[in-house]
Amino acid sequence: MVTLAEVAQHAGVSASTVSYVLSGKRSISTTTRQRVEQSIRELGYHPNAGARALASSRSNxxxxxxxxxxxxxxxxxxxxxxxxxxxxxxxxxxxxxxxxxxxxxxxxxxxxxxxxxxxxxxxxxxxxxxxxxxxxxxxxxxxxxxxxxxxxxxxxxxDFGATGALCVEHLAKLGHRDIAVIGEAPAVYERHTGFAERTLDGLRSRARELGLRVLHRPCEGGYDAMTVTLARIFDERPGTTGFVVQNESAVEPLLALLRQQGRAVPEDVSVVAICPDQVAVQASVRLTSVAIPxxxxxxxxxxxxxxxxxxxxxxxxxxxxxxxxxxxxxxxxxxxx
Amino acid sequence: MVTLAEVAQHAGVSASTVSYVLSGKRSISTTTRQRVEQSIRELGYHPNAGARALASSRSNxxxxxxxxxxxxxxxxxxxxxxxxxxxxxxxxxxxxxxxxxxxxxxxxxxxxxxxxxxxxxxxxxxxxxxxxxxxxxxxxxxxxxxxxxxxxxxxxxxDFGATGALCVEHLAKLGHRDIAVIGEAPAVYERHTGFAERTLDGLRSRARELGLRVLHRPCEGGYDAMTVTLARIFDERPGTTGFVVQNESAVEPLLALLRQQGRAVPEDVSVVAICPDQVAVQASVRLTSVAIPxxxxxxxxxxxxxxxxxxxxxxxxxxxxxxxxxxxxxxxxxxxx
DNA sequence: ATTCGCTGTCGAAGCGCTTCGACAGACTAT
DNA sequence: ATAGTCTGTCGAAGCGCTTCGACAGCGAAT
The missing domain is CATH 3.40.50.2300 (Response regulator)
Structure with missing residues (x-):
């Protein structure tokens, strides 16, 4: 293991000079700097992280x-x-x-x-x-x-509040009046992670301004949970035509079920997802979405x-x-x- | 910031004793140990990582x-x-x-x-x-x-070789004779990551022993690529009834397309995937799979x-x-x- | 010619820890 | 009683680096 001292000796300067070359905290003449840099390269020197951290109280x-x-x-x-x-x-x-x-x-x-x-x-x-x-x-x-x-x-x-609002605005602009929100799993709400609530709040208050009706249902991911959730939604609000999905593992099940029920996306039903772009692009229908940055x-x-x-x-x-x-x-x- | 020395002073022992209490590298009397541990707790001491790394040449x-x-x-x-x-x-x-x-x-x-x-x-x-x-x-x-x-x-x-063999054995046991392998994207093979080739080799040689026919097609993920790939497979081998999929982003598209073509899984066509369990369980058909451990x-x-x-x-x-x-x-x- | 202020370099102290050798004291074996 | 063996503790050296103050040498300003 090569040390600062060895570099210094090799370059014919003191250890502190080498240190200053490395850190740039004091001015060093061009010739010295080059000589030191040359030695560093030749010897393959790497500063020891522990020593550095100890002396500078910075671990980087x-x-x-x-x-x-x-x-x-x-x-x-x-x-x-x-x-x-x-x-x-x-x-x-x-x-x-x-x-x-x-x-x-x-x-x-x-x-x-x-x-x-x-x-x-x-x-x-x-x-x-x-x-x-x-x-x-x-x-x-x-x-x-x-x-x-x-x-x-x-x-x-x-800004999940604005995200919720944005989703509902988009749907409103397209003429949808009855919106269903497929939320995260109930556990997420119970854990108080905040983002799910904020989305919902933003979405609801904008929906109220725009005169839309909103139904929110938490949903575990997967096909079985989605089947139950979707059935309930259409039971309670048969006129639902807009969906906002915030649970990425509910996306594909939702699309599959809608297809299966003969509801075409986007002709009969529109879906907006809040998910990474990759998920939105790889889904069976390319999803209108708000990406998570x-x-x-x-x-x-x-x-x-x-x-x-x-x-x-x-x-x-x-x-x-x-x-x-x-x-x-x-x-x-x-x-x- | 609390140091070893402060702990030592607080406990009325030398610094090295504290160090030995911490590392257990020398025996320490129970009373001393307890006194030191007490001091450590009271002062909220945490050893400095840099100093430790420097002195022991171990960063942990x-x-x-x-x-x-x-x-x-x-x-x-x-x-x-x-x-x-x-x-x-x-x-x-x-x-x-x-x-x-x-x-x-x-x-x-x-x-x-x-x-x-x-x-x-x-x-x-x-x-x-x-x-x-x-x-x-x-x-x-x-x-x-x-x-x-x-x-x-x-x-x-x-053991991807054995994995390939295992997949093909399972399909053979169920009576499938014509197997198609949906592989990773071509880029993966070009990058020479090895696992894809090893899977294929294992699969092919076991298939030969069992007298099965194998068609291998690399495939980018997504619906469009899968559509093309699947069409070609059924074109060349209309009798294909067994699929082995090694590209997790091809799984859902494959299932969707099969459904769409009226081929029931598993009645008409069987699918084995090599993918994390989570993917296998969340797919629209719960997949027979070899998990990646x-x-x-x-x-x-x-x-x-x-x-x-x-x-x-x-x-x-x-x-x-x-x-x-x-x-x-x-x-x-x-x-x- | 003298002073002043730079610039570039050096030496030494010290960061907080580990670890080695030393050694006092308590036992055991003779 | 003596030597030998442990056990538990201490002091000091040093890990490789940063950084502070000191200072030599030089050109600019007086």
Whole structure:
């Protein structure tokens, strides 16, 4: 293992000079710099991460806490994780992967040990146990998601309220009057993750303004659950022609069942989904959808943290404006309805 | 930030004693141990990761290199990542998330800087550029996947050869004679990731022994590609009654198209998939499938590394035996065929 | 010619921990 | 009673780096 001292000796300078070449924190003459850089290359030197962290009290690592559950939003989480890792590298940071399993203890461990300089938390609940710890520590953090109170915190999320409103507006514009919302599994509402409620609130209040009727049904994914849910919906509101789906594992079952019942999409029934673009494009009908901006959230989170670690920027709640992409699953409401 | 020295002072012992309490590397009297542990709790002490890494040349971190691509096997990769993170924590390790983007440089960086004690590599190609580096370094590593030559390496993977054979055996036992294999996208074969070829080889040679006919067609996911592929298959082999699908994004399109063409599953046509259980269960027909043992691979990789870091165990190639779960998509071949 | 302020370099201290050798004291075996 | 063996604890060295203050050398300003 090559050390700073060896590089220094090889280049005929002192260790501190090499360090300054590396960090750029003091000016170094061009000739010296080149000589040092040459030595670094020749010897294949890599600074020791531990020593660096100890001396500078900076680990150049960002911790990313992902939910343990793999039953929901897997592609979204993956996309966020990859965006975080990629963006972090761009700024010279590495990413430590934590699972939600450890809960608040993980936060304590990371802040206490100096393992990471900052944290990104996903799957934030309204009254998340980790929040008090984040507020106490002076280590920067970003939440992906929105808790009940955000004072002293930095958050980024899709504006789910606006998303709900946007979906219903689109359907209204096409002449649909009776809207059904296929929501997340009941467990999601019980866990108080917030985004599902926010979507619903935004959707309902816009629907009220536009004079639409809304029926909301939580739904586990899969064919069996969807069969029951759909039957109930058409029972209660036979005139339903617009669907908003927020559960990606309900999308394909819904389409299959509608087909099976002889209801054509989009001629008889329109469907808007809130899901990653990939799901929308790969479905059996290309879905009009509002995408979940996973990449953008991941990138924003890292960039905010980097800025904060550099002494720039403050707390901040960013709600990303939803964008609705029209594809093949929505069309004018049928004349007879 | 609380340091070892402060704990030592608080407990009225020397710093080294506290260190030995923490590591258990020397015997400590019960009374002293308890006093120290008490102080640790009272002060909320967490050892500084950097200092520890520097002094012990052990970071207690395992690096996990995941592919950057999010177009394939996302749930599998996520499951592996989570299994790795969870298992690692169980053994006192944390996980550093690297993307494949950096390629061999990432390997150099990690081994050179002592950022991690060991690495797990996913998405291994037959002639992977990272392999020479792994062979050089004395840092333990595990590949998830199988390169062309495995000498001096540790690998774990599903036994895709046996998987192919198992699928074809199952169909043969049910009386199917004409089998079509829906493979991965052509790009996968060109990238030489190996598993697709191995599946095919195993499948073909078992089919030959059993006297079955096999037609193999690579296939991009999605409905349009599947439509073309399926048409060609029934064109060339109208008597095809058994399908083996290795591309999870082709599964649902295939089922939909078969339904649409009036071919009932499993009465007219049987389908075996090679995919995560979750996909198999959530499909519109519950699929007979061979699962990809993501958790098991992740866990094995970590446990092997931990053993190696503790000075136990050596190089080793582990191929996990496939298990076929019979669900609702396979049945006896139709009488007339 | 003297002073001043740069620029570029060096030496040394110290970050918080692990680990090695030393050793006091309590036992056991002779 | 003596030597030998443990057990439990301590002090000190050092891991490889960053960073602070010091300072030599130089050109610009007086």
């Amino acid at each position: 690592i960002i911790a990313l806490m992902i939910p343990l559950r793999t039953d929901m939003y897997v592609p979204v989480m993956m996309e966020i994780a990859i965006a975080v890792a990629t963006t972090a590298r761009l700024h010279g940071y590495d990413v430590l992967l934590l699972t939600g399993e450890e809960g608040p203890d993980a936060v304590r461990r990371v802040t206490g040990s100096g393992l990471a300089d900052a944290m990104i938390l996903m799957d934030v609940e309204l009254e998340d146990e980790r929040l008090p710890l984040l507020r106490q520590t002076d280590q920067p953090s970003v939440l992906i998601g929105l808790p009940a109170t955000t004072s002293g915190l930095t958050c980024v999320d899709l 996973a990449q953008e959230m991941g990138r924003y989170a890292v960039e905010h943290l980097v800025a904060k670690l550099d002494g720039r920027g403050g707390d901040d709640v960013v709600l990303i404006a939803p964008e609705l992409t029209v594809r093949a699953s929505t069309g004018p409401a049928p004349a007879g309805s | 971190i395992i690096a996990l290199m995941i592919p950057l691509r999010t177009d394939m096997y996302v749930p599998v990769m996520m499951e592996i990542a989570i299994a790795v993170a969870t298992t690692a924590r169980l053994h006192g390790y944390d996980v550093l998330l690297l993307t494949g983007e950096e390629g061999p440089d990432a390997v150099r960086r990690v081994t050179g800087s002592g950022l991690a004690d060991a690495m797990i590599l996913m998405d291994v190609e037959l002639e992977d550029e990272r392999l020479p580096l792994l062979r050089q370094t004395d840092q333990p590593s595990v590949l998830i996947g199988l390169p062309a030559t495995t000498s001096g390496l540790t690998c774990v993977d599903l 993501a958790q098991e691979m992740g866990r094995y990789a970590v446990e092997h590394l931990v053993a190696k870091l503790d000075g136990r165990g050596g190089d080793d190639v582990v191929l996990i035996a496939p298990e076929l779960t019979v669900r609702a998509s396979t049945g006896p071949a139709p009488a007339g065929s």
